[in-house]
Amino acid sequence: MRQRVFTALGGDCELYAVDATEDELARGEAWIHEMHDRLTRFTETSELSRFNASAGRWIEVSHELAELLRQALRAYEISGGLVHVGTLAGLLAAGYTRDFSLGSTPTAAPPAPPKPLPEVLEVRGRLALVRPGTAIDLGGIAKGWLADRLTERMAENCLVNLCGDLYARGAGDTGEGWPVGFGDKTVLLRDLGAATSGTTKRMWGPGLHHLIDPRTMRPAVTDLEEASVIASTATDAEIFAKVALLLGRDGAQTWLKDRALGWSLA
Amino acid sequence: MNAFALRAVAVLVAAGSFVGATAYVVTHPKDPSAPLQPPVADTTSQPVRSATPPPTAQPSGRQVRATVRPAPTITLQPGVRATELPGVTYTHTS
Numbered sequence: 386m387r388q389r390v391f392t393a394l395g396g397d398c399e400l401y402a403v404d405a406t407e408d409e410l411a412r413g414e415a416w417i418h419e420m421h422d423r424l425t426r427f428t429e430t431s432e433l434s435r436f437n438a439s440a441g442r443w444i445e446v447s448h449e450l451a452e453l454l455r456q457a458l459r460a461y462e463i464s465g466g467l468v469h470v471g472t473l474a475g476l477l478a479a480g481y482t483r484d485f486s487l488g489s490t491p492t493a494a495p496p497a498p499p500k501p502l503p504e505v506l507e508v509r510g511r512l513a514l515v516r517p518g519t520a521i522d523l524g525g526i527a528k529g530w531l532a533d534r535l536t537e538r539m540a541e542n543c544l545v546n547l548c549g550d551l552y553a554r555g556a557g558d559t560g561e562g563w564p565v566g567f568g569d570k571t572v573l574l575r576d577l578g579a580a581t582s583g584t585t586k587r588m589w590g591p592g593l594h595h596l597i598d599p600r601t602m603r604p605a606v607t608d609l610e611e612a613s614v615i616a617s618t619a620t621d622a623e624i625f626a627k628v629a630l631l632l633g634r635d636g637a638q639t640w641l642k643d644r645a646l647g648w649s650l651a
Numbered sequence: 652m653n654a655f656a657l658r659a660v661a662v663l664v665a666a667g668s669f670v671g672a673t674a675y676v677v678t679h680p681k682d683p684s685a686p687l688q689p690p691v692a693d694t695t696s697q698p699v700r701s702a703t704p705p706p707t708a709q710p711s712g713r714q715v716r717a718t719v720r721p722a723p724t725i726t727l728q729p730g731v732r733a734t735e736l737p738g739v740t741y742t743h744t745s
Contacts (some may be wrong), residue, residue, distance in 0.1 A: 386739075396745045528745065548745035559736070566741025568723040570733045577731070583744030611723070613742050615731055622742075638726075647731045651723035 386558045389414055393421045394528055395485065396548030403558050405540035413539045417531060417547065420449065424527050426473065426520075427484050436513065437473075437520040446513045449534075453523055454508045456530055460624045461502040466599065467631045468624050471499045471506065471515075473522040475602035479593055489589040495602040524595075525550060529580055529623035550580040552619040567613055568649030577646065578619030582626035583611035598631055608633045615647035 389400040389410040398417060400410050423432040432450055446454070460468040474496040480489035499505065505516040515521060528550040535545045535552075542555030544563045553563035553574035562573030584605065587595040598605040612629035616622040625645050629637035634650055641648045727733065 388739075394745075399740050401739055525745070544740065546740045546742075549741075549743035550745070551740065551742055557739075561734070561736075564734055564736040564738045566738035568725045570725055571736060571738040572727065572731055573734050573736075574731070579742040581742045581744045586744045611744055613723075615727075634724075641726075645728070647725070647727040649723040649725045651721070 391417075393417045394531075394548050398548060399546040400535075400539065400543070401545075401563075402540040402543035403555065404542045409539055413535050413545070416535065416538065420527075420531055423447065423450065424453070424523055426522050433521065433523065437515065440515050440517045440519065443509075443512050443514045445511050448511060451508055451511045451513060453527055453530055454506060454513050454521070456526055456620055457521070457523065458502060458506060458508065460526055460620075464624055464628045466501065467628050468526070469499060469502055469599035470521050470523055470526065471502055471519045472597040472599050472602060473520040474499075475597040475599075476522060476595065478602070479597065479604055480589060481587070481595055485587055485595075489593070492593070498602055499599055525580065525582065525623045525627065526620065529578065529619035529621075532619040533578065544574075550578075550619050550623050552578040567615065567647065568651070570649075572615065572647065574615065577615055577617060578622040579613065579615045579647075580619055580622035580626045581611060581613040582623070582630045584630065585610050596627070596630060605631050607631060609637065609650055611649075611651045612637060613649040614641065614645045616645050 386401060386403050387405060387407060387410055391398050391414050394417065398414070400413050402410060422428070425431045426433055426437070428434060432447060436444065436446060436450065457470040460470070478493040478495050480492045482490045499519065505519040506521065507514045528547045532545045532547045532550050532552040536543055536554040539545070540554070542557065544553045544557070545551060551565065553565060554576060556575055557563040562575035564571050565574050565579060567579060582596065584594040584596055584607065592604055592606070594604045596605045597603070607630055609630050612626045614622045614625040614629060616625055622645075625641060629641055629648065629650065632640055637648070637650055
């Protein structure tokens, strides 16, 4: 089994493959760096920043950004509005205005809750429109979606872990599935995704963390510190984990029961 | 006479050092500010899960879970099973 470890998307990324060459892993890493440069909100020249700056106008976006925006709308739909990529203003008001390694900035009063996402974001083919007053932060959805896509591109039997959001394709090197740490257990994943959402890692003060509740536009108040979910894709796992965290322990158990293939709540 | 004096001084210095070091050790059984031991292996190029994670300035989610938090509540639906195999990687918050 080959592996490749690198830093991108604000964290550690790992590629594993039973049936891929070093060149294929290197191309996978290069693709992630390219996507990072396109999708980051921390540079004014990224495709996402230019899209946000074009609010009010239909503009042509890349196939990848168009698909991610569609996934964002889908996430809003299946989460009942809890996963809302238009909460960037709340994140900025909470002090997360630049790369996390550079530290936080002073907090401001939270903005008003955002309008429903379908009212402020539209995608038609490769044309997309964001309404003035809304800015998009793709956050974890991008990591999950990129993990799903990279496994398709890379090999039949591989695992891609992008900062904790992962997809395991194929049976791994034992033929039983890819053994993956999940909560305090190890589970075997085959053609499945897993993701974790939490409030403790990117935390910069009491009650200040990166998970914004669209209902309040403040960092979420929840009795969970971390929710990990297994689903058919890493994208869905990421969406489900975020919903679980926002709902809290009791609500999460009920909500996940009919949707997820496994969950760990802490 | 000089030789005898030098020997006496040497004995006194040695005895003084012994007594002083012994007294220090007895009165300082543990020093919380002592430097940490260096890692026995470079784990940066091959991340592995560790039952006892090495100390860091800002623990990762998994390290916090392993050392501070109560055990998580885990539910696995049919189709996903646990294993005793070591994980090649793990899902974590970012």
